[in-house]
Amino acid sequence: MEYSSMNKAQLQAEYDAVAKDFEALKAKGLKLDMSRGKPSKAQLDLVSGVLTALTTPEECAVEGTDARNYGELAGLPCARRYFAEILGCKPEECFMGGNASLTLMYDTISKAYTHGLLHSEKPWAKLDKVKFLCPAPGYDRHFKISQSFGMEMITIEMTENGPDMDAVEEAVKDPAVKGMWCVPKYSNPEGVIYSDETIRRIAALKPAAPDFLLMWDNAYCIHEFDGDFVPFPDIISLCREAGNPDMVFEYASTSKVTFPGAGISVMASSVDNIKYMLGLLGIQTISYDKVNQLRHVRFLKDKATTLELMKKHAAIMKPKFDAVVSALDKEIAPLGIAQWKRPKGGYFVSVDTMDGLAKRTLALCKEVGVVMTGAGATFPYGVDPRDRNIRIAPSLPPVEELEQAIAVFCTCLKLAALEKLLAA
Amino acid sequence: MEYSSMNKAQLQAEYDAVAKDFEALKAKGLKLDMSRGKPSKAQLDLVSGVLTALTTPEECAVEGTDARNYGELAGLPCARRYFAEILGCKPEECFMGGNASLTLMYDTISKAYTHGLLHSEKPWAKLDKVKFLCPAPGYDRHFKISQSFGMEMITIEMTENGPDMDAVEEAVKDPAVKGMWCVPKYSNPEGVIYSDETIRRIAALKPAAPDFLLMWDNAYCIHEFDGDFVPFPDIISLCREAGNPDMVFEYASTSKVTFPGAGISVMASSVDNIKYMLGLLGIQTISYDKVNQLRHVRFLKDKATTLELMKKHAAIMKPKFDAVVSALDKEIAPLGIAQWKRPKGGYFVSVDTMDGLAKRTLALCKEVGVVMTGAGATFPYGVDPRDRNIRIAPSLPPVEELEQAIAVFCTCLKLAALEKLLAA
Numbered sequence: 095m096e097y098s099s100m101n102k103a104q105l106q107a108e109y110d111a112v113a114k115d116f117e118a119l120k121a122k123g124l125k126l127d128m129s130r131g132k133p134s135k136a137q138l139d140l141v142s143g144v145l146t147a148l149t150t151p152e153e154c155a156v157e158g159t160d161a162r163n164y165g166e167l168a169g170l171p172c173a174r175r176y177f178a179e180i181l182g183c184k185p186e187e188c189f190m191g192g193n194a195s196l197t198l199m200y201d202t203i204s205k206a207y208t209h210g211l212l213h214s215e216k217p218w219a220k221l222d223k224v225k226f227l228c229p230a231p232g233y234d235r236h237f238k239i240s241q242s243f244g245m246e247m248i249t250i251e252m253t254e255n256g257p258d259m260d261a262v263e264e265a266v267k268d269p270a271v272k273g274m275w276c277v278p279k280y281s282n283p284e285g286v287i288y289s290d291e292t293i294r295r296i297a298a299l300k301p302a303a304p305d306f307l308l309m310w311d312n313a314y315c316i317h318e319f320d321g322d323f324v325p326f327p328d329i330i331s332l333c334r335e336a337g338n339p340d341m342v343f344e345y346a347s348t349s350k351v352t353f354p355g356a357g358i359s360v361m362a363s364s365v366d367n368i369k370y371m372l373g374l375l376g377i378q379t380i381s382y383d384k385v386n387q388l389r390h391v392r393f394l395k396d397k398a399t400t401l402e403l404m405k406k407h408a409a410i411m412k413p414k415f416d417a418v419v420s421a422l423d424k425e426i427a428p429l430g431i432a433q434w435k436r437p438k439g440g441y442f443v444s445v446d447t448m449d450g451l452a453k454r455t456l457a458l459c460k461e462v463g464v465v466m467t468g469a470g471a472t473f474p475y476g477v478d479p480r481d482r483n484i485r486i487a488p489s490l491p492p493v494e495e496l497e498q499a500i501a502v503f504c505t506c507l508k509l510a511a512l513e514k515l516l517a518a
Numbered sequence: 519m520e521y522s523s524m525n526k527a528q529l530q531a532e533y534d535a536v537a538k539d540f541e542a543l544k545a546k547g548l549k550l551d552m553s554r555g556k557p558s559k560a561q562l563d564l565v566s567g568v569l570t571a572l573t574t575p576e577e578c579a580v581e582g583t584d585a586r587n588y589g590e591l592a593g594l595p596c597a598r599r600y601f602a603e604i605l606g607c608k609p610e611e612c613f614m615g616g617n618a619s620l621t622l623m624y625d626t627i628s629k630a631y632t633h634g635l636l637h638s639e640k641p642w643a644k645l646d647k648v649k650f651l652c653p654a655p656g657y658d659r660h661f662k663i664s665q666s667f668g669m670e671m672i673t674i675e676m677t678e679n680g681p682d683m684d685a686v687e688e689a690v691k692d693p694a695v696k697g698m699w700c701v702p703k704y705s706n707p708e709g710v711i712y713s714d715e716t717i718r719r720i721a722a723l724k725p726a727a728p729d730f731l732l733m734w735d736n737a738y739c740i741h742e743f744d745g746d747f748v749p750f751p752d753i754i755s756l757c758r759e760a761g762n763p764d765m766v767f768e769y770a771s772t773s774k775v776t777f778p779g780a781g782i783s784v785m786a787s788s789v790d791n792i793k794y795m796l797g798l799l800g801i802q803t804i805s806y807d808k809v810n811q812l813r814h815v816r817f818l819k820d821k822a823t824t825l826e827l828m829k830k831h832a833a834i835m836k837p838k839f840d841a842v843v844s845a846l847d848k849e850i851a852p853l854g855i856a857q858w859k860r861p862k863g864g865y866f867v868s869v870d871t872m873d874g875l876a877k878r879t880l881a882l883c884k885e886v887g888v889v890m891t892g893a894g895a896t897f898p899y900g901v902d903p904r905d906r907n908i909r910i911a912p913s914l915p916p917v918e919e920l921e922q923a924i925a926v927f928c929t930c931l932k933l934a935a936l937e938k939l940l941a942a
Binding site for chain 1: 554556557559562563566569570572573574575578584585586587588589590616617618620621624625628631632633641643644659662663666667773777778779780798801802803804805806807808809810
């Protein structure tokens with residue numbers, strides 16, 4: 095029976111029962127973590143071959159380059175070819191970074207501020223106001239970069255097909271709007287795949303700002319956990335074809351393919367953009383870690399081999415997502431107090447509660463010893479205007495712990511809803 | 519006989535002979551590189567143990583952390599302890615970077631511009647003028663960072679004991695002077711070790727700028743190639759004791775200990791500075807590559823083990839420096855056309871020619887197929903006011919190639935001198 099159909103007495107009876115469950119869970123002294131999209135130990139153990147991919151000096155030589163020594167600012171050619179195949183772009187459009195694509199993203203924004211982008215009239219630090227479009231719910235670390243640089247973040251509503259493009263097309267008429275964050279495949283946290291129509295409209299934007307920066311974080315480009323690999327279009331080609339050749343910077347990494355703490359990353363953009371950025375990047379490094387690039391190329395080989403590996407990750411991930419969704423289906427769906435997405439890839443399950451329950455639910459979870467991403471984190475400035483979005487990250491705990499954690503979550507969500515309905 | 523004592527006929531005869539040598543060398547079609555401080559293959563082959571230091575999941579676990587996964591923004595505690603021992607500072611003063619300390623240096627400057635430092639009144643991007651002290655001859659990549667950010671670089675003369683401290687103390691009275699580049703041990707390119715007195719005066723500076731940034735690039739802190747390890751003082755303690763606790767950021771790396779393209783780096787500063795920077799760095803990364811940190815700690819172990827390794831590097835490096843200096847002693851010293859330092863560590867030999875010969879000498883070298891660091895590179899804006907400083911980097915070529923290369927250099931230097939003297 096839906097809570098909204100219950101009368102006061104029924105709600106009170108349900109509250110008493112759920113409160114009892116809550117106290118019982120609390121007494122267990124749990125310590126569980128569903129806060130971040132961290133791969134599990136079992137996943138990391140799949141890729142130990144990275145550790146032994148290079149063991150001798152001879153193996154460190156590749157195409158006339160000694161990966162151990164200085165040089166090759168843009169990265170090893172074989173690494174650029176590897177990521178070009180994954181992303182469907184050209185090797186010369188790829189710049190190889192270190193273990194964090196986040197650092198490459200930050201660096202792009204930072205250079206926009208200190209030096210300006212290829213088509214900037216001046217560095218953004220010299221502007222009175224920089225606005226950035228933030229489809230939300232979205233990735234908290236994107237929003238924190240924007241916030242750190244003092245940008246004015248404009249929330250764009252997410253739909254089932256990606257950002258609300260009517261709103262985006264309207265917003266970019268403002269020359270102070272300098273860019274947009276996007277996670278086009280298995281968006282963080284909702285797991286939405288931008289539709290072809292959405293992507294086409296994004297590539298064809300006509301922003302007033304000549305240096306509009308489309309931040310295309312393709313973090314989950316090959317990260318299906320349910321079903322076969324879903325092809326995605328090359329945003330760099332699409333932007334070029336739409337007359338915006340230098341509008342997009344795309345990012346990806348092996349953080350959730352090999353090791354989160356020791357993978358490799360890529361920044362892909364037009365040849366002109368890469369050339370411009372190399373001029374600036376050459377001041378700050380002689381190259382990112384090429385030995386690790388070569389380890390990865392030797393181990394991951396190519397797209398086909400990598401997709402095989404992703405199937406093994408999927409086999410570990412799927413039961414966890416199933417556990418979360420089936421608990422929600424069983425425990426919460428009948429009560430009508432929340433809705434959730436059923437992603438087929440990525441790292442998160444996004445739950446929208448009745449308005450005003452997210453903070454309270456997570457506070458209750460914390461009381462019981464279950465840590466989750468903070469309420470509001472998926473919105474600009476950490477403020478969810480309806481206080482309803484909760485990001486569940488099921489990847490790290492083993493299934494048995496996860497089942498406990500999601501049971502706690504369901505109990506806390508019910509309790510929060512009952513508190514609210516009883517107070518109404 | 520010194521060239522300056524020769525009469526016109528003698529000079530012409532010498533010119534004819536040297537020009538003949540030059541043509542003969544040119545005919546050889548050489549292709550030799552003394553341009554950058556790159557370790558040689560023999561040195562890289564010394565440290566293959568890094569490649570096999572971690573081969574299993576179990577080995578990636580350390581002090582409760584899985585080095586493969588996300589986390590530990592400041593770096594693995596064992597890596598921070600390792601570098602604290604090398605630098606003589608505290609582990610909590612160390613932040614672990616990726617394979618390039620240059621990137622950490624750039625990032626510090628960049629953050630000064632975008633966010634300001636701990637004691638900045640405002641981000642440097644908001645200032646009309648930022649001046650930086652550049653002891654010269656110095657490291658070209660330092661000067662390029664300053665130039666990239668549009669700083670006004672103020673040249674400070676280098677003495678045998680480090681920067682001319684009278685000039686430095688005078689210069690820092692200007693509040694627009696925001697910092698200084700230093701390579702305190704085996705300075706690039708001269709191989710000068712700053713004297714205790716110089717270091718004491720630096721630590722005790724009273725800059726007008728509250729956020730004066732002492733960039734202490736300790737790149738060659740353990741890089742003796744001739745003789746035993748030379749202890750150096752902990753600049754962080756010295757600054758603290760002198761009442762400047764947050765003035766200095768120190769940098770070091772394993773680029774010339776293990777692999778230039780795949781080492782680890784450190785930024786060390788006061789606990790308050792590190793705390794402040796972690797607040798900013800946490801926006802751009804979740805940590806630098808911890809697996810590589812752990813590989814290095816397992817392989818290098820501690821200072822004593824590392825110093826043993828540096829002895830092996832020295833055994834490869836010393837014959838190369840000897841070849842350079844003995845060729846100069848034999849071929850150039852009697853002619854009185856140049857002077858040079860005799861470093862006991864670091865990666866360079868610095869030659870000062872008669873005024874006005876550096877560019878021409880290097881152009882001649884290039885004609886013969888010997889690439890060297892561009893003339894002027896060791897000065898701000900790439901302009902050597904006396905056109906005389908030449909940086910020789912003997913580390914990369916094998917000794918037999920190096921002997922050829924330095925012979926070319928001597929011939930070209932003679933030819934340049936003779937051209938000039940004959941034209942006078």
